[in-house]
Amino acid sequence: MPLQYTLLQQCPDTLARRGRVHTEHGTIETPCFMPVGTSATVKAMSTPELEDLGAEIILGNTYHLYLRPGHEIVREAGGLHRFMNWKHPILTDSGGYQVFSLSERRKIREEGVEFRSHLDGSKHLLSPELSMEIQRALGSDIVMAFDECPAADQPKHYVAQSMERTTRWAKRCRDTELGSHQSLFGICQGSVFPDLRKEHAQAIVDVGFDGYAIGGLSVGEPNEQMYAMTELVTPLLPQDKPRYLMGVGTPHDLLEGIARGIDMFDCVMPTRQARTGWLFTRNGLVKMKHAEHKRSHIPLDEECDCHTCRNYSRAYLHHLFKEKEILGMRLHTIHNLHFYLTLMRRARQALEEGRFESFRKSYLRYPGPAETGRSS
């Protein structure tokens, strides 16, 4: 049985919607944020900790798990859920993002993408069929179609042909058999070109998927364009299927995405930034590496009730960071994920209570790109 989406409530002021995604590994309340666990781990977190934080679904990555440990080993272990001890839903990315992020190491052909492994330089051809095969072995609940994520600076003629190839790949993914509990999401590309975005949204809907993702954004384009493309595409997607904005984003981006009809988000931002010393609060970023925290014997965020803020001071977190202590990364990650997941929980509550629009405007007390007019 593929996943089922239940639309619970629609925002009276925006395109936002409150819903629920049902999978065999459990239910996901939407809009939701999905912590990224590329290599079968949300870096620095154990799975019970993720449960405590309230994560309902996490990501894994096809490309990385294929290279190491190898999808056959994960299959042997009983699938990714058992391998990493996560009982709840998992979404796996297809490797399409690595076409972008590892662009110097690959060649795109109609058949697929030839990668030189970032680990040992060995050559691999990742095709739509292989991506499906790997994701079937991983046993994720939501499988992403194999796409090409073009960089933001690509010219229109390139984006157009790339997008058409992504459509052909989408069909090949659709035609590959998956596990009975697995659902397949298609990905809309088209970069920042409105006509291409519309055209591709229609093409992907025509192929027919269990859910729809908007990809190829947050890859360097100005923020307004990311928002504009999102609100252009979501109305073209079926109401009864979940929509996923891939790789987004900042706390403001999440609120703006929800307002434009997005149900699911993922981003490395809370976890990566945690490890590199940026902490999110409703009043803005706290850069824990800064010397100003050396003697700051107060919590990171007075109004936060996460484990980190309830138990440790800025001075201590700063010390751990400077010392490169592993606990610092863990405590930072706990806080940032708590912040993101709490943001989403409160957004859902606001939607239920019909006050999402005022929530969107007031929750974050520091200016985002929409307020400052900055372009990126």
Place this chain on the structure above:
RNA sequence: GGAGGGUUACCCGAGUGGCCAAAGGGGGCGGGCUGUAAACCCGCUGGCGUACGCCUACGAUGGUUCGAAUCCACCACCCUCCA
């Protein structure tokens, strides 16, 4: 008492006549990060000045030289070995 080695910027350390305000680390101080090649990457780090530059600096002092962190003399301190 004798023989040898050493003293370079906040720390370690390279440099043995001009290309040296001085390599490289570390530390310090910043910047960055959006489907994770990320416990990572990039700057700056003697003073003043936007800059050409000027000043102060390679243990101390004196000297050789057009020119010295670099060569010489002497002094101080540290290390190793032999008595």
